[in-house]
Amino acid sequence: MATTKVDPKLNDSDVKRKVKTYQGLTGQQLLDWYRIMYTSRRVDDREILLKRQQKVFFQISGAGHEAIGVAAAHALKSGYDWFFPYYRDRALCLALGATPYEMLLGAVGAADDPSSGGRQMPSHWAFKRLNVVTQSSATGTQILHAVGCSEAGRYFARHPNAAQKAEGDYRQFKDVQFQGDEITYVSLGDGTTSEGEFWEALNTASNRRLPVLFCVEDNGYAISVPVEVQTAGGNISRLVSGFPNFHFEEFDGTDPVVAYAALKRAAAYCRAGHGPAFVHAHVIRPYSHSLSDDERLYRPDSERQRDAARDPISCLQMFLLREGILDEKGINKIEKEVDEEVQAAADQALAAPIPQPDTIYNFVYSPDLDPTSSAFATQPAFASAETGSDGKRSAASQPKTMADLINSALRDEMRRDERIVIFGEDVADASREEYIKQKLIKGKGGVFKLTSGLQIEFGADRVFNSPLAEANIVGRATGMAVRGLKPVVEIQFFDYIWPAMMQLRDELPIIRWRSNNAFSAPVVIRVAIGGYLTGGAIYHSQCGESIFTHTPGLRVVFPSNALDAAGLLRTAIRSDDPVLFLEHKRLYRETYGRAPYPGPDYMVPFGKAKIVQPGTDLTVITYGAVVPRALQAAQKLEREHQISVELIDLRTLSPFDWEAIATSVKKTNRALIAYEDSLSWGYGAEIAARIADQLFHHLDAPVKRIAATDTFVAYQPILEDAILPQVSDLFRAMKELAEF
Numbered sequence: 001m002a003t004t005k006v007d008p009k010l011n012d013s014d015v016k017r018k019v020k021t022y023q024g025l026t027g028q029q030l031l032d033w034y035r036i037m038y039t040s041r042r043v044d045d046r047e048i049l050l051k052r053q054q055k056v057f058f059q060i061s062g063a064g065h066e067a068i069g070v071a072a073a074h075a076l077k078s079g080y081d082w083f084f085p086y087y088r089d090r091a092l093c094l095a096l097g098a099t100p101y102e103m104l105l106g107a108v109g110a111a112d113d114p115s116s117g118g119r120q121m122p123s124h125w126a127f128k129r130l131n132v133v134t135q136s137s138a139t140g141t142q143i144l145h146a147v148g149c150s151e152a153g154r155y156f157a158r159h160p161n162a163a164q165k166a167e168g169d170y171r172q173f174k175d176v177q178f179q180g181d182e183i184t185y186v187s188l189g190d191g192t193t194s195e196g197e198f199w200e201a202l203n204t205a206s207n208r209r210l211p212v213l214f215c216v217e218d219n220g221y222a223i224s225v226p227v228e229v230q231t232a233g234g235n236i237s238r239l240v241s242g243f244p245n246f247h248f249e250e251f252d253g254t255d256p257v258v259a260y261a262a263l264k265r266a267a268a269y270c271r272a273g274h275g276p277a278f279v280h281a282h283v284i285r286p287y288s289h290s291l292s293d294d295e296r297l298y299r300p301d302s303e304r305q306r307d308a309a310r311d312p313i314s315c316l317q318m319f320l321l322r323e324g325i326l327d328e329k330g331i332n333k334i335e336k337e338v339d340e341e342v343q344a345a346a347d348q349a350l351a352a353p354i355p356q357p358d359t360i361y362n363f364v365y366s367p368d369l370d371p372t373s374s375a376f377a378t379q380p381a382f383a384s385a386e387t388g389s390d391g392k393r394s395a396a397s398q399p400k401t402m403a404d405l406i407n408s409a410l411r412d413e414m415r416r417d418e419r420i421v422i423f424g425e426d427v428a429d430a431s432r433e434e435y436i437k438q439k440l441i442k443g444k445g446g447v448f449k450l451t452s453g454l455q456i457e458f459g460a461d462r463v464f465n466s467p468l469a470e471a472n473i474v475g476r477a478t479g480m481a482v483r484g485l486k487p488v489v490e491i492q493f494f495d496y497i498w499p500a501m502m503q504l505r506d507e508l509p510i511i512r513w514r515s516n517n518a519f520s521a522p523v524v525i526r527v528a529i530g531g532y533l534t535g536g537a538i539y540h541s542q543c544g545e546s547i548f549t550h551t552p553g554l555r556v557v558f559p560s561n562a563l564d565a566a567g568l569l570r571t572a573i574r575s576d577d578p579v580l581f582l583e584h585k586r587l588y589r590e591t592y593g594r595a596p597y598p599g600p601d602y603m604v605p606f607g608k609a610k611i612v613q614p615g616t617d618l619t620v621i622t623y624g625a626v627v628p629r630a631l632q633a634a635q636k637l638e639r640e641h642q643i644s645v646e647l648i649d650l651r652t653l654s655p656f657d658w659e660a661i662a663t664s665v666k667k668t669n670r671a672l673i674a675y676e677d678s679l680s681w682g683y684g685a686e687i688a689a690r691i692a693d694q695l696f697h698h699l700d701a702p703v704k705r706i707a708a709t710d711t712f713v714a715y716q717p718i719l720e721d722a723i724l725p726q727v728s729d730l731f732r733a734m735k736e737l738a739e740f
């Protein structure tokens with residue numbers, strides 16, 4: 001253990017009065033730390049015992065990581081800085097202020113478990129009062145959240161008015177706290193540095209000089225895979241050393257004094273605003289990966305004994321004895337007190353109420369703001385179409401494309417709500433702002449120009465380009481939204497959403513549910529989707545909405561016309577849930593469905609379908625770019641065969657308007673679901689199943705689906721036509737169903 005040299009000017013009696021410090025830490029502080037570290041180990045031991053008695057259901061320990069955790073907690077400020085720890089950080093959380101009882105509530109899955117109310121495995125920390133943000137099990141996803149969290153802190157410091165509360169939208173339920181010099185701490189294991197999101201996070205933290213303190217707790221293994229297999233050259237510090245703007249530290253993380261000194265330097269660097277820090281702590285993992293793992297299968301005794309000699313608990317104990325800070329009696333006393341406390345906490349946790357099964361649906365979505373409610377149904381306020389004194393009709397009264405109205409909805413909402421930030425690939429007018437200032441360029445504003453002019457009006461703090469990395473976009477947005485910002489991000493093409501899939505499936509939609517409503521991340525993700533492009537080919541034409549409607553917690557919207565797009569986007573932005581907002585590229589500038597500007601408060605509630613045309617002979621349920629095609633087919637059917645089709649545009653896919661479907665099918669007794677995605681396992685399968693299940697007695701014909709072939713979309717237009725459902729296909733399907 002490192003010690004500070006005693007000042008030679010002090011006399012002997014001063015020294016005896018324990019002026020001696022250890023990197024600024026007094027003996028008493030080290031004693032306190034020992035108590036926390038020992039508590040951490042004993043809570044692990046208690047959980048292991050309870051697991052063997054089948055009273056808890058999973059155990060993963062923080063053993064070997066206690067010193068780095070306690071040191072980090074003391075180098076930072078609990079409830080002031082922000083924390084994205086991982087499952088080994090029991091000692092960190094105890095040192096920040098969590099209690100053994102709270103942890104044991106997590107282990108038994110109690111209703112009052114503050115981390116998740118019994119929804120998550122133990123050691124997946126979330127303590128709202130301590131700014132410890134909800135964690136998942138997916139290794140590495142937290143790192144981009146930490147980056148976004150830190151960006152939000154900086155944003156609120158620069159835009160303090162944005163932190164104010166406002167009635168009538170998500171802001172009413174989202175408190176914002178920030179500190180001008182706050183730090184975001186994120187920890188991870190050595191194996192997790194292999195995840196791409198780790199590198200995406202370092203890249204952004206470095207580039208934006210964010211005050212993020214990355215802490216790699218390197219125990220040399222990721223389950224059974226040793227570090228040299230994970231990390232080229234076997235040392236992560238060497239690999240990351242080229243990132244600009246970072247402060248780096250590498251040290252023995254089993255020594256709390258050494259760790260504290262390094263973390264204090266790192267924290268000071270971050271707090272001063274110089275940029276991020278990367279600390280690499282070498283630790284040990286004495287208890288196997290988890291209770292489901294037996295490390296003796298892949299680590300020989302010799303290696304395990306070498307580690308055991310570095311055990312932070314026994315080493316600190318020896319140190320305290322050697323330095324005369326504590327004698328054996330003192331050690332015994334602490335250990336007895338801790339053992340009693342942990343025993344009492346375990347007894348109490350075992351007696352705590354468990355969650356009731358009927359609570360499982362709580363907090364899938366916001367309990368505070370219902371985007372299907374009438375509060376989100378407003379009338380459009382179209383500009384007067386009368387001609388002005390110049391003899392021209394006002395521009396606002398002219399029909400606008402979907403692209404125009406999405407752009408104006410974004411603009412209006414950004415004027416109304418300073419918490420909105422927009423980022424994604426190419427969404428800025430120009431990252432090199434001086435070109436704009438010098439009026440050398442007009443600006444881009446998105447590959448489809450949907451965000452055009454927004455950076456020019458709102459500045460680069462609010463509208464900016466991301467790196468070409470989709471997980472980076474969604475992960476950062478999630479971290480920002482946890483803090484109360486409203487990121488409205490863009491995924492350039494649906495075909496390229498997949499790098500963000502881990503964030504979209506395992507993080508964003510689940511944050512509220514898994515934290516039992518302690519945290520939420522109401523992000524809006526706009527995505528250009530769909531085909532019918534003539535040349536879009538495989539990678540610019542995909543649909544796949546059912547993959548996301550299959551994800552609880554996510555709202556999925558898919559408008560077919562300009563007015564709905566404007567109204568639904570506004571609802572998405574003001575709502576308190578994460579929303580995937582699918583914009584069909586082919587509809588962006590289509591003549592079909594244009595509308596005048598509906599004013600800055602026009603909203604369409606979620607889960608309310610639109611009857612595009614009423615009819616009596618069959619019901620066609622569709623959405624997106626199939627709406628105008630189905631309408632054409634229906635009109636032709638009416639003209640040529642006097643068959644009357646009721647055409648339903650769902651507008652939102654999750655939630656969807658079951659009532660509208662049921663009412664219509666009860667009237668027509670025939671149902672066709674038409675969608676652009678490939679047929680099998682697609683969105684229509686669920687609707688068809690529900691109709692068959694719940695409306696069986698009202699049906700005069702089988703429920704039919706018409707959709708794309710079970711292939712991808714090809715480049716050659718002849719092939720594209722054959723693959724995607726055309727007006728003629730829809731016409732034929734409708735006719736056959738009507739005549740069944």
Ligand SMILES: Cc1ncc(C[n+]2csc(CCOP(=O)(O)OP(=O)(O)O)c2C)c(N)n1
Binds near residue numbers: 137191193
């Ligand atoms: C994305 C993902 N892949 C795989 C797993 C399964 N898994 C859980 S922990 C772990 C090893 C992590 O090793 P490391 O990052 O070194 O942390 P340590 O457990 O050693 O502290 C793996 C593979 C996971 N949770 N998430």
Ligand SMILES: [Mg+2]
Binds near residue numbers: 189217218222
């Ligand atoms: Mg490891």
